[in-house]
Amino acid sequence: MKLTLGIPQALLYHRYHVLWKTFFELLGIDLIFSGPTTQKIMTTGVNLAIDENCLPFKIFLGHVEALRGRCDYVLIPRIENYGYDNMMCERFLGLYDTVHNTFPDLPLLNYNVCGTRHQDETRAFVQMAKELGYSPATGHYAYTKARKLQVDQENHRCEQQAQKLITSGGLKILIAAQPYITHDSLLAGQLSQILSELGANIFYSDQCCRSTALQAADSITPNLFWMMNKETVGAIQMLKPQIDGIILLTAYPCGTDALVNELIIRRIKNLPMIQIVIDEHQAQAGLQTRLESFIDMLQERRRLHA
C-alpha cells in the first residue's frame, strides 16, 4: 500500500522543501501539502498553541491541524544543530515533542539531526527511510540525490539574486529575516506587496551563498552560534555596500532575533535600517505608513548622495 505523507508548509519547509520533496518522491511516497498560510490556518494555530510561542510556530500548528486526517503521517523534523557553531533555535529542538504533545493521536514521521552527537543529516535520513521500510542503500541514494537538488536550487537562487543586484536600478532593500518569515505568504506577503508598489527591489538574506555568509558573520558578531541568524548577519555584511537599506523583519516574540537584531542595529553603522515586528494582530495601515516613510527617507538620501 502506498503511503501518504503530509508536509506542513511552514517553518523549515521554506528552507528544505526541495530536499523533502525529492527525497520522498524518490522513495515513492505520496505527498500532500497543507498549502500556503491562510487567515484560517493562523487562527487555528493561535488557538492551539500556548500564547507565548512565536507566531511562526503558531502558524505551524495550524498547518499540522490542516493535515489531520488527510495523510498517514505528518513530517515533523527535529533539528538540534549542524555542529557546535551551527545551532538551531530551541524552537526546532522541541518541535517534535511539542507537536506530539499537542496532537497525541496524530502519527508523526520524524528525523533527528544533531551534529554534535554524530547524528548528521545523512544518517538521519537513512534512519527515517529505514523506519518507512526502505533499505539503507535506497535511503542513502534518495538522500544524496535530494541533497544535490536542494543545493542546486539554493545556488541557482543565489546566482539569480546576485544577477539582480547588478542589473536592477532603483532602490535596493534587503529583507533580513528567517526564511520561514520572509517566504510565508501571510507573514510577509503584505510587506512585499507594499514594497513593490513603492517601486523597491527586494533582496532576501537567505538567498546569499550560505557558506560565505556563515564566515562573514564572524566579523560582526564572533560569538553568535545560531546558524540561521548567522546567515542573516553574514548576508547583511556581504551585501552592505550594494544596498540602500535593510528591513529587519521578525515575528513576535522571536527568541533569537530579539538579541541578534539588537546587536545588528548597534553594530551596523551608516546604513538605514528598520525593524518590523509582525504579530497576529497585524494591520495594513500601520505597516504601510512605516514602509512608506522608510522608502521616502531612502529616496531622499539617495538624491542627496547623487
Place this chain on the structure above:
Amino acid sequence: MPEQLIFSFPHMGNYHIILKGLIEDLYPGAAVLPPPPITSRTLELGARYSPDFVCAPFKYNLGNFIEALDAGANVLLQTGTGCRFAYYGEVQKQILQDLGYDFTMLCLARENARPRNAYQLLQLADSKLNPGRFSRAFGLAIKKILLMDEIENYIRQNVGFETVPGSFTALHSQFLQDLGNTKTFLQISTLHRQYMKLLAQVSVNMPAEPLCVGIVGELYTLMEPFSNFYIERELAKSQIKVSRIMSATFLLLGKKDKKSLRQASRYLKYPVGANGVDSVAQCKQYFEAGYDGVIHMKSYGCTPEINAMPALQNLSRDYSSPVMHLSFDTQLNETGIQTRLEAFVDMIRMRKGILLA
C-alpha cells in the same frame, strides 16, 4: 586591564556570597563589589536598555551591571550555556559600551565555560593566577554551593511549620554570614555539621500529611526570589511544604539529559533545550511522590520551557494533579500573582480535603 581590579557579577539568589569568595580566592588583592541588592530600580534600568522581547533574566543582569558599574566596578563576570543565555554576554557588553561605560567583561560562555578555557580567560585579569589556585578556588566554591543548597533546601521544606515565627530566617541569615567568612575546606565541613545540628534543633510542627508543592521551571526565575515575588515564602506562609530540585548543585552535578529523558520518557523523546526536559522529569517525580500540585515558573518567552509546557499539561491530565504556569517579565504588580497563588492554594487544599475524606 585597569590598575586596580574591581570585580562584579549579576545577582542570583544568595549565590553572590559564594561568588565573592571565589573571586577573592582567585585574585587575592583584587576588590569585589557585588551589585546592590535587586530593587525595582534595577529592573527598570535593565529593561530600559534591553531589547523588547528578550527574557527577564537579561534585564535583571543588565540592571545589576549598570548599578555595579555606577558603584565603581570595572571588571564584569558573565557566563552562559544552554539557550539564549549563552549569547547574553556579547549583547550586554555592547549595550554597556554604547552607554559609555569603561570596563572589561570576562564572559565564561559556552566553550569558555570549560575548565581549561575558563582558566585561560581568567588569567587575562591576573597573570599570576596558577592552576593550583584556580582549582582550589573552584573546589571551595563548589563545596560551598553544595552546603548552601542543602541548608536552603531544608529550610524551604520546613519554614512553613516552625513553631516560633522567624527562627529559620534568623538562622539562615546567620548561616549566610558565616559562609561568607569561611576560607578553607575544613571550615566548610565544620559549618556543615554545626548548622545541620542547629537546624535539627529548631522546633517544627509538621502535620502527618502536609500540603506539598513542587516547583519546576526556568533556572533564573526559580533561583532569584525577587523575580518570582518570593513565591516560596508566600507558599510557606500558607503552611505548605515547598520542594525545588533546581539549584546550582543540580546544574553543576545532577543535570543529565539522558536521565531526565528516561524519567520523562512517555512525554518527551528528545531534549527540548536548556532545562525543558528537567522540568518535565521533575514534575513527574513530584506527582509520583504524591505531591498536591506543581508550580511551573519561567520568564516570559523562555522557549525551552514553552516547549515543555504541552508535555506538562499532558502530565497534569494523566496524573489528575494540578500544574500552575506562571510567567514573569518586568511587571511588578504583585497582586495579580497573589490572587492566582491564593486560588491555587485553596484549590489544592480543598482537593486534599476531599481526597483524604
